[in-house]
Amino acid sequence: MAIKGKVFKYGNNVDTDVIIPARYLNTTDKKELASHCMEDIDKSFISRVKKGDIIVAGDNFGCGSSREHAPIAIKECGISLVIAKDFARIFYRNAINIGLPIIESKEAAMEIKDGDDVECDLEKGIITNHTGNKEYKITPFPAFIQKIIKAGGLVEAVNSGMINRNDGESDK
Amino acid sequence: MKDMTAMTMTQKILASHAGTKSVNAGDLILCNTDMVLGNDITSPFAIHEFSKIKGSGVFNKNKISLVMDHFVPNKDIKAAQQSKACREFACNEGISNFFDCGAMGVEHALLPEKGLVTAGDLVIGADSHTCTYGALGAFSTGVGSTDMAVAMSTGKVWFKVPSAIKFILKGQPGRWISGKDIILNIIGKIGVSGALYKSMEFTGQGLKNLTMSDRLCMANMAVEAGAKNGIFDADDSTLEFLKEAGAKKPAIFSADKDAVYEKVYEIDMGEIKPTVAFPHLPENAKTFDEFGEIKIDQVVIGSCTNGRLQDLIQAAEIMKGRHVAKWLRVIVIPATQKIYIQAMEMGLLKIFIEAGCAVSTPTCGPCLGGHMGILADGEKAVATTNRNFVGRMGHPGSEVYLAGPAVAAASSITGRITSPYELCK
Numbered sequence: 012m013a014i015k016g017k018v019f020k021y022g023n024n025v026d027t028d029v030i031i032p033a034r035y036l037n038t039t040d041k042k043e044l045a046s047h048c049m050e051d052i053d054k055s056f057i058s059r060v061k062k063g064d065i066i067v068a069g070d071n072f073g074c075g076s077s078r079e080h081a082p083i084a085i086k087e088c089g090i091s092l093v094i095a096k097d098f099a100r101i102f103y104r105n106a107i108n109i110g111l112p113i114i115e116s117k118e119a120a121m122e123i124k125d126g127d128d129v130e131c132d133l134e135k136g137i138i139t140n141h142t143g144n145k146e147y148k149i150t151p152f153p154a155f156i157q158k159i160i161k162a163g164g165l166v167e168a169v170n171s172g173m174i175n176r177n178d179g180e181s182d183k
Numbered sequence: 184m185k186d187m188t189a190m191t192m193t194q195k196i197l198a199s200h201a202g203t204k205s206v207n208a209g210d211l212i213l214c215n216t217d218m219v220l221g222n223d224i225t226s227p228f229a230i231h232e233f234s235k236i237k238g239s240g241v242f243n244k245n246k247i248s249l250v251m252d253h254f255v256p257n258k259d260i261k262a263a264q265q266s267k268a269c270r271e272f273a274c275n276e277g278i279s280n281f282f283d284c285g286a287m288g289v290e291h292a293l294l295p296e297k298g299l300v301t302a303g304d305l306v307i308g309a310d311s312h313t314c315t316y317g318a319l320g321a322f323s324t325g326v327g328s329t330d331m332a333v334a335m336s337t338g339k340v341w342f343k344v345p346s347a348i349k350f351i352l353k354g355q356p357g358r359w360i361s362g363k364d365i366i367l368n369i370i371g372k373i374g375v376s377g378a379l380y381k382s383m384e385f386t387g388q389g390l391k392n393l394t395m396s397d398r399l400c401m402a403n404m405a406v407e408a409g410a411k412n413g414i415f416d417a418d419d420s421t422l423e424f425l426k427e428a429g430a431k432k433p434a435i436f437s438a439d440k441d442a443v444y445e446k447v448y449e450i451d452m453g454e455i456k457p458t459v460a461f462p463h464l465p466e467n468a469k470t471f472d473e474f475g476e477i478k479i480d481q482v483v484i485g486s487c488t489n490g491r492l493q494d495l496i497q498a499a500e501i502m503k504g505r506h507v508a509k510w511l512r513v514i515v516i517p518a519t520q521k522i523y524i525q526a527m528e529m530g531l532l533k534i535f536i537e538a539g540c541a542v543s544t545p546t547c548g549p550c551l552g553g554h555m556g557i558l559a560d561g562e563k564a565v566a567t568t569n570r571n572f573v574g575r576m577g578h579p580g581s582e583v584y585l586a587g588p589a590v591a592a593a594s595s596i597t598g599r600i601t602s603p604y605e606l607c608k
Binding site for chain 1: 211213224225227228231232235236237253254258259261262265308309310311313325326327328329330332333336337339341375376379380406409411464551552553570572573574575579
C-alpha cells in the first residue's frame with residue numbers, strides 16, 4: 012500500500028484502551044475491530060479516515076495492554092503508517108510482527124500537523140510533508156527487524172526459515 | 184582470563200536463554216522460553232497465527248499456559264466463542280496448563296501460585312502484566328499474539344537487550360503501606376514512559392521488609408512505567424515461596440557489581456504515605472495532603488495487582504464490623520480459587536458480605552471494563568487495579584483512581600477517597 016495521505020495528529024501516551032476499547036475485544040474479526048478504532052479518543056476518526064492516511068503522535072504511543080487488536084485495528088481501517096516520538100515496547104513489536112509500518116522520529120512527530128498531506132518512502136528512508144514543505148530522514152531499523160518487515164511479518168519470517176524451531180529439550 | 188561484560192540481572196537471564204556468555208544493551212537476540220502464556224482475549228489471535236506457521240504442533244505441551252480469565256465466566260456469546268476456540272486448541276494440542284472457568288484465577292496470580300514459574304526463568308505472555316513474575320527473580324514480559332504464536336511453535340522469541348534502572352529499597356513500610364503505594368510513588372516519580380524499553384531492577388536492604396505479595400504487585404506495574412520488565416533480587420522469601428508453590432529448581436542470577444545502570448534511585452519505604460493515582464494515567468500519583476474530598480460510586484478490590492490473600496486480609500481488617508457507605512457499590516474479587524477458599528476459611532468473605540460488598544468468582548472483568556462492574560458516564564471508582572486510562576472501567580466519561588487495598592477498603596466505608604489512617608491507627 013502506498014504511504015500517502017492526510018495526517019491524524021494525537022498527543023502523548025495514546026493507550027491501547029483508547030485505540031480499541033476492551034469492550035470490543037470479544038471478537039477477532041478485523042473489520043469489526045477496525046470499526047471501533049480510536050473510538051474513545053476521537054469519535055469521528057473512523058468516519059473520516061481514508062486508505063493511506065497517517066497517524067502522527069507524541070511519546071509512548073500504544074502504551075498499556077498487549078492487545079494486538081490495537082495495531083490490527085489501525086492497519087485494517089486503512090492507516091498506512093504511524094509516526095511517533097517513541098512507542099510503547101509491546102505496541103512497537105506487535106506493529107512489526109503484523110506488518111504495520113511505524114517510524115520513530117522526534118522531529119517529524121513534533122512538526123507535522125493535523126490534516127497535513129504526508130508521504131513516506133520506506134525504501135529511501137524519507138518522510139515528505141507536502142503541506143509543510145519539509146523532508147525528514149528516517150533512521151533505518153536494525154537488520155534483524157528489517158528482515159521481519161521484508162518478509163511481511165513474524166509468521167512469514169518464521170516460515171521463510173529465519174527462526175528455527177526449538178527442540179523443546181530445554182527442560183534441564 | 185576473558186574480559187566479560189558486566190551485566191544486570193535481566194541481561195544475565197537473557198544471555199543464559201540465548202545460549203551466550205554475555206549480552207550488551209541494544210543487542211538483538213533470539214531466546215528460548217520456559218513458559219508461554221495467553222488468555223481468552225489474546226490467545227484466539229495467536230491460535231489463528233499459529234495455524235499459518237509451517238510445521239506441526241506446539242514446541243512443548245508443558246511450557247504453554249492458557250488461562251481463561253478476562254471475559255470468563257463468559258460474558259456474552261462472542262466471549263464464549265473465544266473461550267471455545269482456546270479450549271479446542273488446548274485439547275487438540277494436549278496443552279497441560281489449561282485453566283478454564285472453575286479452575287482458573289487471574290493469570291498473574293495463578294501462575295506463581297501453581298509453581299509454573301521459577302527464579303531464572305524466561306517467560307513471555309500475551310498480556311502486558313506478564314512482567315509480574317519478576318518478583319520471583321524471573322525475566323518475564325508481555326508480548327502480542329503473533330509473538331505468542333511463534334513462541335508456541337518454536338519455543339523462541341526475539342528481544343532487544345534492555346538497559347536498566349536500579350531501585351535501591353531501604354527502610355520499613357508503615358502500618359497500612361503496601362507494595363501498591365510504593366510502586367505508585369515510583370511511577371509518579373519517573374512517569375509512564377520513565378522506564379521505556381528498560382528493566383526496572385529492585386534490590387537493597389529493604390527487600391526483606393517486602394512480602395512476596397508486595398513484590399508481585401510492584402513487578403506487575405513495571406509496565407505502567409513503560410518498562411520491558413521489573414525484577415527483584417531473589418532472597419530467602421523468594422525461595423520459600425517457590426518451594427511452597429512446588430516450582431522447579433530456581434536459578435538465581437545477581438547483577439554484577441560493576442553492571443551499568445542508566446539511573447539509580449534510592450527509595451526510603453519508611454517515608455511512603457498512602458498513594459492514589461488520579462485519572463487518567465498511573466503517573467498521576469498523589470498523597471492525601473494533595474487533594475480534598477472526592478466522592479466515589481464504586482470500589483473494586485481484586486486483579487492481578489491486588490487480588491492476593493494479603494490484600495484481602497488488609498481490606499477485611501478495615502471493613503470488619505463496619506458497613507459500606509450508602510450509594511456505593513463495592514466489588515471484591517479473590518484472584519484465584521485457592522485465595523477464594525483461604526479467604527472463606529479465614530472468615531474474610533463473611534466480613535465483606537456483611538459489610539455490603541459483592542464477592543465474585545475470580546475474573547479480570549472490571550479492571551479492563553469487560554464485565555462484572557462497569558462504570559456509567561461520570562462515575563468515579565477507586566480500584567486496586569493497575570490502569571486508569573480513559574474508559575478503562577467502562578464509559579469514556581468515567582474515572583478510575585488507583586490505590587492499594589487499605590485505601591480502597593477505607594474508601595468503601597466512607598464513600599469518598601479515604602486514607603486508612605483516618606479509620607484505623
